[in-house]
Amino acid sequence: MVDHKLIKQSVKLLKDWLEKQAYFKRKDYSDTFFEKLLVITKGSVERAKSRYERHCTLKTIWPQYFTPMDIDLLRKDFEDYNSVLLPEVTEEGCRVSLSRFNEHIILTPDLFTRFIKLVVNMCEYAIAHDYPHGFYIILDHRYINLLELVAFATRNFTPLQHCITILLDGYGMRVKGIHIVTPSKAADALVTFLKQLLTAKLSGRIHVHKDTDTLFAHVPKSILPRELGGDGPTLTEMQESFLQELCTKEHEEWMNEARRATIDESMKPKDYFEDSIGMPGSFRTLSVD
Structure with a gap:
């Protein structure tokens, strides 16, 4: 049975955490986005934070892949x-x-x-x-x-x-x-x-x-x-x-908004990138749920 109260509490924790992190460039998400993030991370708030950090880091270092389609x-x-x-x-x-x-x-x-x-x-x-x-x-x-x-x-x-x-x-x-x-x-x-x-x-x-x-x-x-x-x-x-x-306008707008989810490297915490992803160009064994 889904615990809707717990989900709302977890969403609030994620939104409050994100608002306090100065190095993230995008923070304007709906509750639904955080709910889906929690689904991906099996309800773990800490894993959701880590997933979002990794997501934004990859968009920052490899922007060439995150564009609308022609x-x-x-x-x-x-x-x-x-x-x-x-x-x-x-x-x-x-x-x-x-x-x-x-x-x-x-x-x-x-x-x-x-x-x-x-x-x-x-x-x-x-x-x-x-x-x-x-x-x-x-x-x-x-x-x-x-x-x-x-x-x-x-x-x-x-x-x-x-x-x-x-x-x-x-x-x-x-x-x-x-x-x-x-x-x-x-x-x-x-x-x-x-x-x-x-x-x-x-x-x-x-x-x-x-x-x-x-x-x-x-x-x-x-x-x-x-x-x-x-x-x-x-x-x-x-x-x-x-x-x-x-190629709808709706998806194009979604992609343009999604591209904003990057980090300001000048404001990120020390060793953030090394701790969350690994050094650029290094090989990293990938995990799967």
Whole structure:
């Protein structure tokens, strides 16, 4: 049973704490924002404080990822890959992120940077519209050369680390499962690479599916697109609908407000950055709830 009185007390504690911290540049949040922050941190006020500090720090050091999307540029990028939050959630209220790389894709650092920006926009969209109960990540790699993908990821390790840090450390997304769909024997190489970035707990949530049939045991067939054997709309239809959502004036205004959530480094406490995230450029084992 939800203790509404305790939630209100916790929200007040967070708002009072934030108001007293001079180094935060944004403090004008609704009670709903703090309620969602408490959901992410399982009701812990102290963990909520830490999560918000990390979130603002990442926006300060990597501002290039936290910008609204250009719908025309996204449509051009989607000739090379598709990435969307499915319109329906699972029975337990989890969001499903689906990404598919097309066989003719030419992997470049610029394309990857824009992909990270899309991941950030997806996270912000989820915060704006959902109470976050978790994420399932589906990677449809049936049409891409996995060895080329692993080689590219190895060469671009730093931005990939940024992406995972933003997702897990910055937004505190609870990843319930990572599902890779591919018949390729090179799947083992991809899994081995991913395990270098993730904790043992999250690494244990990686699943490889040679076809889509075994995927249905984890993600309902009813909400998946037809391209994955699901009963939902086509991926193209889902993608266009989601693009329209990301490019509304409402979402653009949300992103512009969200970008203000940074820190004034001249006013931050001594050793703040080292204590909350780690030294810039260092490798840090990421945790997951």
